[in-house]
Amino acid sequence: MSQGQRPGRDRDGPSHVAVIMDGNGRWAQMRGLPRQEGHRRGLEALRRTVKNAGELGIEILTLYSFSTENWRRPPAEVSFLLGLLKRFVDKDLAELHAAGVRVRIIGARLDLAPELRHLVERAEAMTRDNTAMLLVVAFNYGSRDEIARAAARLAGEVAAGRLAAEAIDETLLSSRLDTADLPDPELVIRTSGEMRISNFLLWQAAYAEFVFTPVLWPDFDRAALEAALAEYGRRERRFGGLGDPIDRAVGAA
Numbered sequence: 001m002s003q004g005q006r007p008g009r010d011r012d013g014p015s016h017v018a019v020i021m022d023g024n025g026r027w028a029q030m031r032g033l034p035r036q037e038g039h040r041r042g043l044e045a046l047r048r049t050v051k052n053a054g055e056l057g058i059e060i061l062t063l064y065s066f067s068t069e070n071w072r073r074p075p076a077e078v079s080f081l082l083g084l085l086k087r088f089v090d091k092d093l094a095e096l097h098a099a100g101v102r103v104r105i106i107g108a109r110l111d112l113a114p115e116l117r118h119l120v121e122r123a124e125a126m127t128r129d130n131t132a133m134l135l136v137v138a139f140n141y142g143s144r145d146e147i148a149r150a151a152a153r154l155a156g157e158v159a160a161g162r163l164a165a166e167a168i169d170e171t172l173l174s175s176r177l178d179t180a181d182l183p184d185p186e187l188v189i190r191t192s193g194e195m196r197i198s199n200f201l202l203w204q205a206a207y208a209e210f211v212f213t214p215v216l217w218p219d220f221d222r223a224a225l226e227a228a229l230a231e232y233g234r235r236e237r238r239f240g241g242l243g244d245p246i247d248r249a250v251g252a253a
């Protein structure tokens with residue numbers, strides 16, 4: 001595993017947890033409510049999860065909020081989700097900042113409307129020195145797109161003569177991803193019973209444990225998060241090795 005990109009420390013629990021927040025639409029449908037209501041309640045679950053994660057000692061929480069594929073949804077739903085991101089940054093930023101949360105956005109930000117881009121840049125700038133917890137919001141994010149952008153950047157550097165093609169290795173490619181400098185997630189949780197990765201952190205989750213829960217995202221609460229962490233605690237992580245104690249110690253170092 002390349003330096004700097006191995007999963008975070010394996011203490012009692014994972015230090016970096018990533019979540020595919022799924023099931024907002026079904027949550028609403030089951031109650032005869034519009035899908036928008038599911039997303040609104042999803043934002044409440046998101047707020048709750050940030051707080052719970054901090055209290056449970058999770059250092060980095062990455063949330064899949066809007067994928068590059070989500071643009072295919074009806075325009076009204078897309079603009080509702082964009083509005084939720086705006087509302088989240090507008091309304092929650094001060095509180096997150098006060099709680100010492102650093103915010104980072106990953107995804108194709110250059111494709112976002114300037115207003116939205118400035119908003120996320122403001123959130124990052126304001127919270128850049130916070131250390132209590134890192135909240136990574138994946139917005140307009142697709143893993144293949146991220147890897148392709150990283151490859152294009154490296155190709156540009158080679159073409160400009162700043163980099164030798166032979167120097168490109170896992171560490172260098174990692175350093176051009178949106179998640180550069182972040183440890184890989186040890187745990188990826190997906191809600192709503194779906195068992196797919198859906199173009200999320202394909203590179204970074206190479207050695208992650210996956211926990212799939214039937215809980216729909218708007219219902220995801222502290223007990224559900226604790227259950228996922230407990231399940232993670234029961235997994236034996238081998239990183240491609242044989243799982244003997246020495247091997248595990250090297251993997252987790």
Ligand code: FPP
Pocket residue numbers: 021022023024025026027039040042043046064065066070081082084085088192217
């Ligand atoms: C999946 O549910 C969820 C999303 C596509 C968006 C996630 C958004 C939130 C949790 C709200 C907060 C948003 C931001 C931008 C901060 P789904 O609609 O795919 O549900 P379904 O599979 O049941 O239809």
